[in-house]
Amino acid sequence: DVKVTQSSRYLVKRTGEKVFLECVQDMDHENMFWYRQDPGLGLRLIYFSYDVKMKEKGDIPEGYSVSREKKERFSLILESASTNQTSMYLCASSYQPLYEQYFGPGTRLTVT
Amino acid sequence: AQTVTQSQPEMSVQEAETVTLSCTYDTSESDYYLFWYKQPPSRQMILVIRQEAYKQQNATENRFSVNFQKAAKSFSLKISDSQLGDAAMYFCALRGSQGNLIFGKGTKLSVKP
Numbered sequence: 247d248v249k250v251t252q253s254s255r256y257l258v259k260r261t262g263e264k265v266f267l268e269c270v271q272d273m274d275h276e277n278m279f280w281y282r283q284d285p286g287l288g289l290r291l292i293y294f295s296y297d298v299k300m301k302e303k304g305d306i307p308e309g310y311s312v313s314r315e316k317k318e319r320f321s322l323i324l325e326s327a328s329t330n331q332t333s334m335y336l337c338a339s340s341y342q343p344l345y346e347q348y349f350g351p352g353t354r355l356t357v358t
Numbered sequence: 359a360q361t362v363t364q365s366q367p368e369m370s371v372q373e374a375e376t377v378t379l380s381c382t383y384d385t386s387e388s389d390y391y392l393f394w395y396k397q398p399p400s401r402q403m404i405l406v407i408r409q410e411a412y413k414q415q416n417a418t419e420n421r422f423s424v425n426f427q428k429a430a431k432s433f434s435l436k437i438s439d440s441q442l443g444d445a446a447m448y449f450c451a452l453r454g455s456q457g458n459l460i461f462g463k464g465t466k467l468s469v470k471p
Binding site: 277279281286287288289290291294296302304336338340342346347349350351352 | 367393395401402403404405408449454456457458459460461462463464
């Protein structure tokens with residue numbers, strides 16, 4: 247079975263802190279994605295990556311950056327956390343764009 | 359722009375009965391994929407069913423089936439013989455032109471015993 251893991255289930259950070267959310271997949275998938283999930287808004291794409299060291303902006307990249315130094319790991323970075331970044335963050339991976347995406351358990355981030 | 363619309367924020371069904379969740383979408387692409395994902399409370403998002411646009415036959419996975427109306431850009435999910443474990447948020451999604459998923463806002467399904 248494909249396994250996508252995220253470093254934390256729950257995270258509390260202060261405004262202005264630099265925050266790292268880590269995602270690791272164990273199936274040698276080419277594609278990895280970061281989504282943000284908010285009630286009533288569904289999931290929105292923040293960034294995605296097709297390969298190591300490649301990244302593409304999604305629909306809401308402002309305030310975020312990403313890093314993909316190794317194929318299995320895709321990190322989401324909040325350079326200076328703000329309260330409007332309080333949300334559930336979901337990581338996903340897929341073998342190819344046409345294939346289904348497998349999701350991690352999510353990280354619920356609270357910024358105070 | 360590609361969009362996905364789920365017009366039912368919440369639905370309720372009696373155990374063992376059938377329920378249909380609605381989804382409409384918009385895309386200018388001729389070849390695309392549609393998905394239904396399920397997110398149980400505090401649990402991981404999992405794929406329920408997928409449909410390739412070029413296939414006329416509606417996809418089926420056990421108790422889950424879709425009604426894919428390409429001309430109407432409609433993609434509804436039917437759950438037969440509903441079970442308590444079917445209670446979850448259901449998201450309709452369209453594969454975007456860059457391989458990402460475009461999600462609807464979700465439908466919260468409750469199952470009454």
